[in-house]
Amino acid sequence: MILHGRWVEDSPLSQRDGADMSGKRDYYEVLGLDRDADEKALKNAFRRLARKYHPDRSDEPDAEDRFKEIQEAYAVLSDPSKRSQYDRFGHDGPGGGFGGGFNVDLSDLFGGSDIFSAFFGGGGGGGQRSRRGSDILYRHTVSSEDVMNGADEEVELELPTSCVPCSGTGAEGGVLDTCVECSGRGVLSRMVQMGPFQTRQDRTCPSCDGRGKIPKTTCKACKGRGRKEQSTTLRFSIPAGAEDGTRLRLRGKGEPGRDGQASGDLLVELEVSPHPYFERSRSDLIMSLPLGYADLALGTTVTLDHLDGKPLEIRVPKGSTAGDTIDIPRRGFPRLRGGGRGDVVVLLKLHMPSKFPRQVRAALEELREDMAPKDLEARIRDEAEARRRGG
Ligand SMILES: [Zn+2]
Ligand SMILES: [Zn+2]
Structure with missing residues (x-):
């Protein structure tokens, strides 16, 4: 199972200690590692922290944010080219840093169970965040036979669905108050001195995560997350000739939107097993x-x-x-x-063959004369000529 996310600069993590200009914590610090940590140490640290902070398993209040942070740090540091880029340039690397998608395979961490959560919200920049549910990426393995003939698939997945008791608001009875910290704007602003310039820096309000609203009482059924994992049957067809990486979009099957916004999509990415x-x-x-x-x-x-x-x-x-x-x-x-x-x-x-039985060897000896080129030197010249002609 692969989790997928888009990271936005405007993340609620920007408040953390040790944040740099981009508002993000140092990736090594996130994973509690030295800068020269090897692959094994990296994997172990990720494994330990991902278990601890997985939002479906953790009772820590900021589990979801921590989990996203850990996932991103691991996605970058486990990729040698991204890691060296990060070591040199930090979060503000060339090409807009590490704003791309992160794929972290968690299947070996959680015994292969289907786990979805912690998808980074879309949008970015200042202002209230779009509450459309995030897209979910699900990798599905198919055989070469399926690719040749096409196939109809049916899979059972744990997918996030809107919490019924709170109608997805995360609030008991759906009652929301205006966030005091940001006065309902969803962002906090501050003036920052950058060399000779004063610039305004907006960041998502960490108290309400950009919603501008806060549950009066947290919904007990979903711990305020507004959604629950539910076993769902998905049906989709593999088109004949599909390629490794072909993505099928199942509209509205992604993470449910908050506050009445549309659900995200579920992207089924096909992984063709090698023949x-x-x-x-x-x-x-x-x-x-x-x-x-x-x-x-x-x-x-x-x-x-x-x-x-x-x-x-x-x-x-x-x-x-x-x-x-x-x-x-x-x-x-x-x-x-x-x-x-x-x-x-x-x-x-x-x-x-590396060895010949005696009779094969004898037969070959007998054939040696007959099979040899009649005029070896002329053949050698022919070969050279063919090579010059681009053969
Ligand atoms: Zn707020
Ligand atoms: Zn709820």
Whole structure:
């Protein structure tokens, strides 16, 4: 299970100690690590903290924010290129820092259970945040057979749904008060001296998380979160020819919106399991076929089970050479766009056993003269000529 999030600069974490100009805490500090911590230490720290602060399991009042913070820190530090960028430039790295999506695989941390939560809200900048529910990314593994033929899937997932007793407000009886700290604006502003300039810096009000409203009494059923995880059956179709990374959007199946706003979407990202011998190139399937010398010399036909359910017949013509390719048209994957199918491309290889039985060896000795090029020097010149011509 993969959790996915978009991080916004304007985060309620900006109040924390040790925050820099961007309002974020140092990632190493978040995970309680030295700057030279290795991969293992990083993983252990993340594991420990993610368990402690996972919002579905933790009773800490700021669990959700801490969890987001931990997730982001880990997403950046566990990626060597992002980490070195962070080490050099901090949060304000080139290209807008680390505002991209973070994918953190939590499946090994929580025994493979389906866990959704802590998706970073959209929007950004000052002002009251949009309360549309966040999108949820769910990775779904499919086989090459499914990609070839298409498939209808049905999966059972724990998905966040709006809490019924409080109608998703997080407040007992749905009663909300105006936030005192921000006077209902959802943001706090302050003037900051930046060199010769005075600039206004807005940040999301940490008391109300940008809502401008606060529950009069926290809803007991959802601990004020406004949503609960519920087992939900999802049905979707895998389009024939789908690629690794193809995303299906299930509208309104994401995190419920707050305060009457629309729900987010659920994005199903397809992960195509690698095939034991086919390699994919667009809609073509490429494979290597190792054959003995006799099969290459005399020609042969090889029949394999194929993903489309019909046998795949590979006709190797006599006089074939290692490196020749055989194109079997329209037996590759269906094209996602434009229709038709790709090809199967077979690359011939010469299989050379490391040991020969005595009689094979004797036969080869006998054939050596007959199979040798008649005029070796002329052949060498021909090869050189072919290479010059770009062969
Ligand atoms: Zn507020
Ligand atoms: Zn509730």
